[in-house]
Amino acid sequence: MGQRKADPPTQAEGCDPPRRTGPHRRLPTPESKRIVLLGKTGYGKSSLANIILGENLFTVHDSSVSGTATCRSETRDVSDRKITLVDTPGLFDTERSEEDLRSEVLRCITECAPGIHAFLIVLKVERFTEQEQAVISRICEYFSQDILNHAVVVFTFGNELGEGKKSRSTSVRIKN
Numbered sequence: 185m186g187q188r189k190a191d192p193p194t195q196a197e198g199c200d201p202p203r204r205t206g207p208h209r210r211l212p213t214p215e216s217k218r219i220v221l222l223g224k225t226g227y228g229k230s231s232l233a234n235i236i237l238g239e240n241l242f243t244v245h246d247s248s249v250s251g252t253a254t255c256r257s258e259t260r261d262v263s264d265r266k267i268t269l270v271d272t273p274g275l276f277d278t279e280r281s282e283e284d285l286r287s288e289v290l291r292c293i294t295e296c297a298p299g300i301h302a303f304l305i306v307l308k309v310e311r312f313t314e315q316e317q318a319v320i321s322r323i324c325e326y327f328s329q330d331i332l333n334h335a336v337v338v339f340t341f342g343n344e345l346g347e348g349k350k351s352r353s354t355s356v357r358i359k360n
């Protein structure tokens with residue numbers, strides 16, 4: 185936006201004042217599209233974030249261990265548009281209390297100030313079981329059901345589908 189460092193955008197212009205809580209913290213720029221990834225541990229959120237931003241920015245964990253512990257955002261130019269992605273801890277992480285997990289996941293709102301444009305709900309393809317339904321219910325519980333109007337479901341692990349299943353279209357009904 186051509187702002188000088190000593191002359192940050194004002195609140196009236198719809199921009200937040202500069203904030204920095206750590207030495208490597210990159211803040212989303214006001215004009216970037218800010219997107220939050222949500223899903224269970226091991227479903228491929230961090231991998232997807234790296235693919236979208238085109239760099240290995242988020243740590244990918246082996247699915248058998250607990251993955252991303254805190255919300256983390258990164259901003260990059262993707263096809264001439266600034267994209268901020270916020271990676272979040274996996275829902276239903278058994279290694280922390282429900283309250284702790286909830287408040288950490290909800291910290292994505294702060295990471296996305298002044299607002300979130302969209303959510304990517306990451307699900308493993310192949311089966312939509314009670315577990316997947318529970319993920320959707322938990323997301324609606326943490327935020328509100330309205331987020332489903334601003335969410336895209338991304339199915340991962342498509343490469344592990346059997347040959348016969350790859351071209352079959354599946355309809356999934358998401359309800360809270």
Ligand SMILES: Nc1nc2c(ncn2[C@@H]2O[C@H](COP(=O)(O)OP(=O)(O)O)[C@@H](O)[C@H]2O)c(=O)[nH]1
Pocket residue numbers: 223224225226227228229230231232243244245246247251252274340341342343344
């Ligand atoms: N086969 C396959 N493995 C994947 C895919 N996405 C992620 N993984 C693997 O699943 C594991 C967990 O991935 P990660 O991105 O850390 O999941 P997160 O816990 O949701 O962030 C890693 O070993 C990844 O390499 C995918 O689409 N296909």
Ligand SMILES: [Mg+2]
Pocket residue numbers: 229230231243244245251252271
């Ligand atoms: Mg992760």
